[in-house]
Amino acid sequence: MTVKIGIVGLNGIGNLHAACYKEDELANLVAVCDVVKERADAAAEKYGVKAYYSLKDMLENESDIEVVDVTTGGIDNGSWHFEPAMEAIGYGKHVLVEKPLCHDIREARELVAFAEKQKVYLGCNLNHYFTEPAEKAKQYVDNGDIGELVYCLAKMGFNGGELNYGLAGSPKVKGHPYFHMKAFLTHPLSVMRYFCGDITHIQTFSDKPGFRRSAGDVMVSINSIHLKFANGGVGYLLSQRGDAVYGLGGWWSLEMAGTRGTFCIENCVEKVSFWKAEKGVPAISTPIVPEITDYGTTNFDRTFNNRLHAFLEDVSNQVPFDQLRANGRDALAVLEYTFAVIESYERGGELVRPYPLPPLHGDPHFMK
Structure with a gap:
């Protein structure tokens, strides 16, 4: 059975994801969204799907979407990730976010916690x-x-x-x-x-x-x-x-x-x-x-196909949340390391211990 997908953010990476989904037997791309109307319209025409200009409109008009793929960018390639990801999770959708998970470490911690609370899958494009x-x-x-x-x-x-x-x-x-x-x-x-x-x-x-x-x-x-x-x-x-x-x-x-x-x-x-x-x-x-x-x-772009397919496989198979490959917690871990790098640099090369990850709670539906 295919997974119904909506993409938010149709600049370069968003179009790359869309092309991957059109090749994937597990994917059913149904809508695209971008606040820049021309981008959304161009992608909609290219991939034969509906265009939206606000995520709220897409989520409310395409209620059967199962996965929202957040491929927005922003400052440091991540400042536009948090808000659409939180909004989609609030609607009960599974979410895949481009890297980095967030631009701000506090937002990343909040995003991971919210996905766990809402019991939805949160993945990140850790494609390498x-x-x-x-x-x-x-x-x-x-x-x-x-x-x-x-x-x-x-x-x-x-x-x-x-x-x-x-x-x-x-x-x-x-x-x-x-x-x-x-x-x-x-x-x-x-x-x-x-x-x-x-x-x-x-x-x-x-x-x-x-x-x-x-x-x-x-x-x-x-x-x-x-x-x-x-x-x-x-x-x-x-x-x-x-x-x-x-x-x-x-x-x-x-x-x-x-x-x-x-x-x-x-x-x-x-x-x-x-x-x-x-x-x-x-x-x-x-x-x-x-x-x-x-x-x-030497075709590096195939890593996107591989990673997106793995996410769709895990969603389709309803794997335990902590067994989702390249999940939100994994993405949070490497963002904690990145911010520890920044802290060490700002302290003139001091040794830094990364902020601890949230504890794993486990899913009672899978743990005997």
């Missing part, structure tokens, strides 16, 4: 681990091939350099020092948490290059983030927003090493390599030959 390489890597972890976590290294950002730089003109970006942190760190932090578990300690050394300073750019664009996981492993995340070109591994790489083996995912969707820590491996010099699984693609 809805890939074939991530699935294979998770099998290594679950099968015990990695062993006890030793370290996790992540490198995610954008290629660039000063010759490619231009001062952002959009008011959603210009003048906001934490745009890169809030708009992007959700992705690498969510992938690290997915594989390695909760993060308990964060310390950052962040800055910007001279060409940004000369242009009057306030964005803190270079982030060197040190992490400690609840299971005792350590981590490091390097993320920068087009201040340099990345070397080995490209714009996206994640390496997780444990006492029994190590995997590395390259380019998110491209391939995963696995090195086994066998008895007698050479300590230095002689390279260990990895097992490489190459999926023969």
